[in-house]
Amino acid sequence: MKILVVGGGGREHAIIKKLKENPAVEQIFALPGNGGMAKDATCVNIGAKDIPAIVEFAMKEQVDYAVVAPDDPLVLGCVDALEEKGIPCFGPRANAAIIEGSKVFSKNLMKKYGIPTAAYEVFSDMDAALAYLETAPIPTVIKADGLALGKGVIIAQTRDEAKDAVRSMMADKVFGASGDNVVIEEFLTGPEVSVLAFTDGESLVPMVSSMDHKRAGDNDTGLNTGGMGTVAPNPYYTDTIAWVCMEKIFMPTVRAMNAEGRTFKGCLYFGLMLTPDGPKVIEYNCRFGDPETQVVLPLLKTDLLTVMQAVTAGKLKDVDVKFKDQHACCVIMASKGYPSSYEKGFPMDIPESISKNVYVAGAAVKDGVLVTNGGRVLGATAVADSLEAAIADAYAMVKTIHFDNAYYRNDIGKKALQAGRN
Numbered sequence: 001m002k003i004l005v006v007g008g009g010g011r012e013h014a015i016i017k018k019l020k021e022n023p024a025v026e027q028i029f030a031l032p033g034n035g036g037m038a039k040d041a042t043c044v045n046i047g048a049k050d051i052p053a054i055v056e057f058a059m060k061e062q063v064d065y066a067v068v069a070p071d072d073p074l075v076l077g078c079v080d081a082l083e084e085k086g087i088p089c090f091g092p093r094a095n096a097a098i099i100e101g102s103k104v105f106s107k108n109l110m111k112k113y114g115i116p117t118a119a120y121e122v123f124s125d126m127d128a129a130l131a132y133l134e135t136a137p138i139p140t141v142i143k144a145d146g147l148a149l150g151k152g153v154i155i156a157q158t159r160d161e162a163k164d165a166v167r168s169m170m171a172d173k174v175f176g177a178s179g180d181n182v183v184i185e186e187f188l189t190g191p192e193v194s195v196l197a198f199t200d201g202e203s204l205v206p207m208v209s210s211m212d213h214k215r216a217g218d219n220d221t222g223l224n225t226g227g228m229g230t231v232a233p234n235p236y237y238t239d240t241i242a243w244v245c246m247e248k249i250f251m252p253t254v255r256a257m258n259a260e261g262r263t264f265k266g267c268l269y270f271g272l273m274l275t276p277d278g279p280k281v282i283e284y285n286c287r288f289g290d291p292e293t294q295v296v297l298p299l300l301k302t303d304l305l306t307v308m309q310a311v312t313a314g315k316l317k318d319v320d321v322k323f324k325d326q327h328a329c330c331v332i333m334a335s336k337g338y339p340s341s342y343e344k345g346f347p348m349d350i351p352e353s354i355s356k357n358v359y360v361a362g363a364a365v366k367d368g369v370l371v372t373n374g375g376r377v378l379g380a381t382a383v384a385d386s387l388e389a390a391i392a393d394a395y396a397m398v399k400t401i402h403f404d405n406a407y408y409r410n411d412i413g414k415k416a417l418q419a420g421r422n
């Protein structure tokens with residue numbers, strides 16, 4: 001089989017490595033991929049948003065199956081375009097990917113179908129938003145409606161900060177048209193959990209839960225990033241909470257999308273907050289999370305391609321999706337300065353003995369040498385029988401990887417360990 005994977009980060013590398021475990025897979029094309037995954041896939045220099053070029057390539061190579069991993073191409077209709085040409089895909093069509101593409105859509109969906117989430121107001125008029133902020137409870141949360149590279153959420157501790165956020169989104173258009181509408185919502189508290197789930201629009205199978213570490217610095221300080229590390233499972237996510245989520249959040253979301261004529265097929269990501277009033281949805285993503293995928297897929301026992309194809313065929317209920325009863329930890333090595341400005345182009349040294357468990361996100365080959373080429377450079381994942389061992393092993397791997405200006409958090413998994421002990 002020839003498989004095409006759209007995307008080029010650590011998440012895609014983890015998907016590719018897992019797909020390769022199936023002996024029927026002969027070749028995987030990554031569009032665009034990155035220099036660090038060249039051993040696992042044929043990287044083709046076509047951007048993940050260039051849908052006409054992706055379709056043309058898929059036709060030319062006669063690929064048997066496509067996996068569209070990032071949010072942008074999903075929201076732009078990459079799956080629709082490939083399916084039109086008869087190429088089976090993993091990922092939602094554009095009319096379902098809107099669950100991530102528009103926060104106004106997802107908030108209204110949750111309100112309409114009684115799915116627990118933070119109370120909110122939507123504004124298309126800046127003056128109305130500013131007037132509302134005169135009396136809104138503080139802290140408050142301002143969200144740009146559309147995609148904003150994971151940066152469209154501002155937690156405002158003061159009224160002035162909240163107003164500045166609204167002005168920068170609605171007047172200065174720092175996120176472009178994504179800020180035409182904003183959601184202003186209630187500030188929630190509690191541990192956060194990421195749950196990725198396979199769904200074919202009928203059944204839904206949650207994957208093992210995970211915990212992201214979004215801030216750049218140790219002890220959750222510094223700027224928000226795309227994610228500096230993950231552990232799985234998330235100790236806060238007990239069996240009882242999992243049951244409540246299935247009943248009150250996961251299946252109601254699948255049914256709500258069906259009722260709206262927007263059946264969701266693919267990986268649905270639930271960003272949850274376990275509040276004193278029960279679990280609530282902070283965000284939906286229409287795709288695998290990054291770097292959640294780098295801890296979740298290594299724990300998947302069942303063949304990934306089999307599960308994905310069952311999702312595409314609407315036969316997920318026929319597959320017994322199993323996870324290992326182990327723990328995983330992924331430590332992201334980034335370029336110093338990320339998520340602000342950083343230098344790139346430094347030669348990278350990843351020992352062969354651990355490369356199987358390294359997911360490369362931002363690298364390029366220059367004059368035959370692998371060099372850093374992004375903010376998040378790679379993720380090192382360890383799987384072990386205890387969380388403690390997985391953390392220790394992941395950091396031991398990190399110590400053997402070298403490139404100039406490398407930066408990583410030293411406390412990935414620490415909060416999870418403490419929670420597990422309570």
Ligand code: AMP
Pocket residue numbers: 118141150151152153155185186187188189192214271282283
């Ligand atoms: P997002 O970009 O939607 O993942 O949001 C980024 C982060 O903002 C989340 O992981 C939460 O930590 C935080 N956040 C988002 N919405 C809320 C909320 N209503 N209350 C508290 N924190 C929030």
Ligand code: GLY
Pocket residue numbers: 150212226227285288289290291292
């Ligand atoms: N790690 C969060 C995300 O993928 O959006």
